[in-house]
Amino acid sequence: MTRNSETATDGGTENRIPDEMSLDELREEIQTIDREIVELIAQRTYVADTIAQVKDEQGLPTTDEKQEQQVMERAGENAEQFDVDANLVKAIFRLLIELNKVEQRENR
Numbered sequence: 001m002t003r004n005s006e007t008a009t010d011g012g013t014e015n016r017i018p019d020e021m022s023l024d025e026l027r028e029e030i031q032t033i034d035r036e037i038v039e040l041i042a043q044r045t046y047v048a049d050t051i052a053q054v055k056d057e058q059g060l061p062t063t064d065e066k067q068e069q070q071v072m073e074r075a076g077e078n079a080e081q082f083d084v085d086a087n088l089v090k091a092i093f094r095l096l097i098e099l100n101k102v103e104q105r106e107n108r
């Protein structure tokens with residue numbers, strides 16, 4: 001994101017361009033975003049755990065490589081849409097998927 005683009009926010013600095021914000025305000029913005037990222041990771045983990053339970057009930061394996069490929073493909077497309085590095089976003093999703101699978105195996 002360039003310093004002139006609008007920040008997506010629901011904090012106290014909505015619709016202000018970063019150039020008009022002080023260092024403290026920008027750091028508050030980061031703090032809010034970081035919390036939201038963790039909240040979304042928690043939500044994703046919860047849904048993935050639920051999927052793992054359903055798979056267990058249906059006698060299906062935890063890992064679904066086809067599904068993982070689709071998740072990675074979507075991650076790349078979403079990255080391009082928001083003009084962020086697709087490799088970086090894909091690396092983050094690879095990590096999220098692997099963490100889910102480790103946790104799902106431990107819960108079995």
Ligand SMILES: C=C(O[C@@H]1C=C(C(=O)O)C=C[C@H]1O)C(=O)O
Pocket residue numbers: 048051052062063064065067068071096097098100101
């Ligand atoms: C969540 C699922 O289970 C596993 C975890 C995935 C993930 O975290 O995105 C994707 C595929 C599966 O290996 C699923 O099948 O959708």
